[in-house]
Amino acid sequence: MLKQWIETEKPQEEALSARLKAVREKLAGQQMQVKDMKLPVLVLVEGWGTSGKGSCIGKIIKDIDPRFFKVASMEEPSVEEQRKPFLYRHFVKIPEAGKFQFLDSGWMDELMKEKLNHNMDAAEYANRVESVKRFERQLTDNGYLVMKFFLHISKKEQKKRIQNLMQNKDAKWRINQNDLWQNKHYEKCMDAYDSYLTDTNLPSAPWYIIDAKSRKWTELQILEILTRGIDIALNNHSLAVPLLQNVFPLVPMPKLSEIPLDKKVEEELYKPELKRLQHRLGELHNRLYRKKVPVIIAYEGWDAAGKGGNIKRLTEALDPRGYEVHPIASPEPHEKARHYLWRFWNRMPKTGHIAIFDRTWYGRVMVERLEGFCSENDWMRAYNEMNEFEKELHDWGAVIIKFWVQIDKDTQLQRFTERQNTPEKQWKITDEDWRNREKWDQYEEAINEMIQKTSTEYAPWYILESVDKKYARIKALQIVVEQLEKALK
Amino acid sequence: MLKQWIETEKPQEEALSARLKAVREKLAGQQMQVKDMKLPVLVLVEGWGTSGKGSCIGKIIKDIDPRFFKVASMEEPSVEEQRKPFLYRHFVKIPEAGKFQFLDSGWMDELMKEKLNHNMDAAEYANRVESVKRFERQLTDNGYLVMKFFLHISKKEQKKRIQNLMQNKDAKWRINQNDLWQNKHYEKCMDAYDSYLTDTNLPSAPWYIIDAKSRKWTELQILEILTRGIDIALNNHSLAVPLLQNVFPLVPMPKLSEIPLDKKVEEELYKPELKRLQHRLGELHNRLYRKKVPVIIAYEGWDAAGKGGNIKRLTEALDPRGYEVHPIASPEPHEKARHYLWRFWNRMPKTGHIAIFDRTWYGRVMVERLEGFCSENDWMRAYNEMNEFEKELHDWGAVIIKFWVQIDKDTQLQRFTERQNTPEKQWKITDEDWRNREKWDQYEEAINEMIQKTSTEYAPWYILESVDKKYARIKALQIVVEQLEKALK
Secondary structure: OOOOOOOOOOOOHHHHHHHHHHHHHHHHHHHHHHHHOOOOEEEEEEEOOOOOHHHHHHHHHHHOOHHHEEEEEOOOOOHHHHOOOOOHHHHOOOOOOOOEEEEEOOHHHHHHHHHHHHOOOHHHHHHHHHHHHHHHHHHHHOOOEEEEEEEEOOHHHHHHHHHHHHHOOOOHHHOOHHHHHHHHOHHHHHHHHHHHHHHOOEOOEOEEEEEOOOHHHHHHHHHHHHHHHHHHHHHOOOOOOOOOOOOOOEOOOOOHHHOOOOOOOOHHHHHHHHHHHHHHHHHHHHHHHHOOOOEEEEEEEOOOOOHHHHHHHHHOOOOHHHEEEEEOOOOOHHHHOOOOOHHHHOOOOOOOOEEEEEOOHHHHHOHHHHOOOOOHHHHHHHHHHHHHHHHHHHHHOOEEEEEEEEOOHHHHHHHHHHHHHOHHHHHHOOHHHHHHHHOHHHHHHHHHHHHHHHOEOOEOEEEEEOOOHHHHHHHHHHHHHHHHHHHHO | OOOOOOOOOOOOHHHHHHHHHHHHHHHHHHHHHHHHOOOOEEEEEEEOOOOOHHHHHHHHHHHOOHHHEEEEEOOOOOHHHHOOOOOHHHHOOOOOOOOEEEEEOOHHHHHHHHHHHHOOOHHHHHHHHHHHHHHHHHHHHOOOEEEEEEEEOOHHHHHHHHHHHHHOOOOHHHOOHHHHHHHHOHHHHHHHHHHHHHHOOEOOEOEEEEEOOOHHHHHHHHHHHHHHHHHHHHHOOOOOOOOOOOOOOEOOOOOHHHOOOOOOOOHHHHHHHHHHHHHHHHHHHHHHHHHOOOEEEEEEEOOOOOHHHHHHHHHOOOOHHHEEEEEOOOOOHHHHOOOOOHHHHOOOOOOOOEEEEEOOHHHHHOHHHHOOOOOHHHHHHHHHHHHHHHHHHHHHOOEEEEEEEEOOHHHHHHHHHHHHHOHHHHHHOOHHHHHHHHOHHHHHHHHHHHHHHHOEOOEOEEEEEOOOHHHHHHHHHHHHHHHHHHHHO
16 A cells, blocks of 8 residues: 555645635534434544654644543553553543544554564464454454555665654754664665555555645644544444354353253362362462463352352462452443453453453343434444454463352242342342343343354363352352463473 | 364254245245345355355355346456456446345455466555445445355365265366366465455455355355345445545546636648548557557536547547447437446446447436435445546556536537528437536536546546537547657557
């Protein structure tokens, strides 16, 4: 793409000013529509060093109400960020519905630096490009407007700018080693950028190469393309998108109705076995902390199935500095305003840490599906989105363990009634629980579909038969111990 | 994609039959919606030899009214087709709005064979993949539903099927050399298919890999995915899509108002110069015929600018067996029902032939734009679509010459009045001409934009100043001669 591109003809000063004035007014008007229509707008500005990315963003935001936008500059990943998955620090920056997020370079810049400076091999590069494409497609599929700009200047122009900055004592600090390196290896960088732009030029999120030879002209080009993109996105309200086929390796799973629930653990065996497994888990926790293996344990299950007690038996064995439990309730307004996976990306553990989720992203295909909190296209698409999400975590090196805590309908009734009749347990039971119970059959169908479609080899579901809660606890501990041993081998 | 894929679990016979029955009924119902909503549906079935592509299509169409679908099998390109651009024989097969077109393999198959059998080099392959992506994106951008299936079987299964066919005297003819070759080089083919599927897995037209181990199961998978795709497309009626930036090299062009129109040819020089140029053109026509260079000459211009007489001076010099003039009027219903470039793809010359277009695909950004025959998103997108279209023709080896025949408003009035007052010329002037004339300024703006945005290095516009028609004729001949000489060098 970059190689085919040719320099633009900059309009005359007068025409340029007139067009700038017109497009700034247009953007000022659009921001209210963006807010009303709840459109999230992500503006990614990539480009050569000294091409003026930052100052250009600085000008564009002048015409937007400060309540409606945020700006983030890509820094070198912090020590903390280096311990998170590749996409983490980008995903957490996506805007809320109705707001703009400007990024002064982002995942392209990060990937290009890694490729150019560390000679990333072809397979790893291809893998990263697939991650990026999935990331961007997940955003546009979910109604995000993703505008990607690449600010382009020639080798000569870049050299001139670097020299000018160097001669200016006050501006010298703005040149970094990377700019110098880039200019010296301009052709090599050009090759890498050109491939990347071509590889990630998605129909739903195309690249726009901007002629950055003059600041005003740069601003005008971006504003005109951005406002046009906003027009199109506002027009395409509530779009349905093609459902992708699963390409991840699935493991066959039984239906819930086929699972025998009479499994029990002998009372006298329970305590010693619990102690033994917890002790082993404690040791493993220590080792995975040192080896920096991240672990994600996800719990889903029927109301009153015993998730809480089960999680407790795990955490009892863990060093509190190395794990976190995330109880997941209905999303907060700022969470609801973003991609539904955002709040989970935000809760990703660092390498060496364990994150336990009490309810998870699978709410999308259970409660959100059944209560109509999202469209059919949304939840049908979600199976693949979750497999992609977990693939990303798996590729990062995470151990992913997903538990479905299973009981039958009678057992649930018995436990509900007991809760209702026991004053100190009454807080645990709500009207919603009873309402959900009425939809048992629909839930069962949805859960079966979820388990069939998202039990991947790298992140399978494990069923915990929990009519005997003790049995379920021992089984959970066994599975966690087993999986951690495998990962640490 | 193919490598990550794993075998599916085929449902039990009873469940399979029930699902087949349900989805067939669904499709039977959908065909009427497809018709009413004027949705064009392109179903591309690719896959391994002996995977059952043809028989699968045969079953699917049983439930569609024969008026609503067509089936085409990809054959080896005919001698005629080999003399057309790569995309020609695929583009001409796209369905009408409201109808289904099933393709028993298509451009993937063709490209894969070329790559595997003729060791196409990496650059050429990359070029072809870009062509394919543009082609598919142009279809989906213009409201086509493009469903792409790849029927997958294992090496062992393929071998078994080939052996079974060989043992059956009546079926033996169905095995071709390519199937045998494929099976022998299964891994090599797998690599090529996997890359292709990954490279062309567009968000707007994703690939679906179908487990083709059993016929009924294959049919069910395709039908379920197809009917879901139709649902989504029906929901996304009148979608606007992002406008791509131009990445083709443009040549700077003047505005119409900047062009002096006082150019003249001396009366006594006209005849001899005309004869000389026509003679030279005749010679060149002969040579390009032998060298198999295709030539496309496109005429646009104001009403009464003198296009007809200009074209006549060209054709006088040409051997009638080697050229065709295509007068372009409003599209016929069957043309209107397809992608607007379809009727031009259909009129592409063979190599060695000249096609002259009296009005062209640029109607999209002139009359269709101004009369509202297409949406704003449609015509704004068209500049890039035309640059892509002409790039495709250029890459194929065509010489592309585009003329804008220019006069001023007064000259037009004079010629209109003369036509009106001369009985034998009255047929040449209609009410529509007068109506268009009233929109002169809007047309001028649209034409300026068109000329600026579509004058590429490989297919630039040439302005023919035609207040003196003779001057314009000589200039046209000079340009054609010059360009053909350049191409034949």
